[in-house]
Amino acid sequence: MTTAVQAPKAGGSDGHAAIAARARQVVKAYGSGETRVMALDGVDVDIARGRFTAIMGPSGSGKSTLMHCLAGLDSVTSGEIFIDETEITGLREKKLTQLRRDRIGFIFQAFNLLPTLNALENITLPMDIAGRKPDQAWLDQVVDTVGLSGRLKHRPTELSGGQQQRVAVARALAARPEIIFGDEPTGNLDSRAGAEVLGFLRRSVDELGQTIVMVTHDPVAAGYADRVVFLADGRIVDEMYEPSAETVLDRMKAFDARGRVS
Numbered sequence: 001m002t003t004a005v006q007a008p009k010a011g012g013s014d015g016h017a018a019i020a021a022r023a024r025q026v027v028k029a030y031g032s033g034e035t036r037v038m039a040l041d042g043v044d045v046d047i048a049r050g051r052f053t054a055i056m057g058p059s060g061s062g063k064s065t066l067m068h069c070l071a072g073l074d075s076v077t078s079g080e081i082f083i084d085e086t087e088i089t090g091l092r093e094k095k096l097t098q099l100r101r102d103r104i105g106f107i108f109q110a111f112n113l114l115p116t117l118n119a120l121e122n123i124t125l126p127m128d129i130a131g132r133k134p135d136q137a138w139l140d141q142v143v144d145t146v147g148l149s150g151r152l153k154h155r156p157t158e159l160s161g162g163q164q165q166r167v168a169v170a171r172a173l174a175a176r177p178e179i180i181f182g183d184e185p186t187g188n189l190d191s192r193a194g195a196e197v198l199g200f201l202r203r204s205v206d207e208l209g210q211t212i213v214m215v216t217h218d219p220v221a222a223g224y225a226d227r228v229v230f231l232a233d234g235r236i237v238d239e240m241y242e243p244s245a246e247t248v249l250d251r252m253k254a255f256d257a258r259g260r261v262s
């Protein structure tokens with residue numbers, strides 16, 4: 001899949017426009033003594049701006065932990081995480097909360113929509129909370145791109161799973177965050193709805209210059225990305241550019257053969 005090179009987005013620092021986030025020697029340990037688990041064991045990774053990066057690896061390899069640490073949702077045991085030029089490791093909770101609110105978008109497997117709000121209200125909720133007015137032209141473009149124009153007054157219970165997830169995607173995009181993080185964002189969808197959401201994420205990268213990091217188990221989903229980073233036992237063990245479902249699947253089988261993937 002080819003991608004047009006996008007101009008750095010407003011808010012990005014031009015000198016470091018190419019890297020949206022980076023991890024340096026990140027270690028994340030849970031527990032202590034015999035129950036100590038090294039969820040991340042010295043991870044270095046650069047996340048390219050305006051690109052779609054997938055994180056893959058077997059269950060328990062540290063994918064969610066890496067994403068949570070990169071997004072400032074979880075603390076690290078040691079090492080550094082930067083969002084653009086801001087080192088977030090060491091930020092106090094208040095500053096971190098502010099940074100997450102203002103600069104990062106999330107799409108979770110459970111859509112986390114509020115049932116009492118309609119689709120449009122759900123989409124603009126983070127901006128409402130932050131006291132920011134949505135840019136109407138941008139909002140229209142996002143809503144149009146996700147194909148929700150006719151559904152904005154519907155509550156989540158009146159929407160299909162795919163439509164709910166598209167609301168969650170629109171909510172993440174509407175505030176124009178520097179980075180969107182998704183943990184299995186299509187994990188709860190059937191293949192058709194999943195393809196819709198993935199196609200939309202792809203377009204938001206190509207047409208809107210969005211930066212996306214997505215954790216997935218699914219080679220088909222990873223095939224939408226520009227790059228796949230493979231984790232095993234808390235370490236980055238491989239990466240692949242311009243992946244396709246087939247090449248990702250082959251790589252996963254190769255890991256299997258070496259006994260590295262459960």
Ligand SMILES: Nc1ncnc2c1ncn2[C@@H]1O[C@H](COP(=O)(O)OP(=O)(O)OP(=O)(O)O)[C@@H](O)[C@H]1O
Pocket residue numbers: 030031037038039057058059060061062063064065066
């Ligand atoms: N809160 C926690 N306390 C203790 N151990 C944890 C905790 N969270 C994660 N772990 C451990 O850290 C390791 C990495 O977990 P993580 O959730 O990042 O894996 P994952 O690659 O996302 O797996 P999956 O594909 O199943 O979602 C696992 O061994 C897990 O058991």
Ligand SMILES: [Mg+2]
Pocket residue numbers: 063064065
């Ligand atoms: Mg996980």
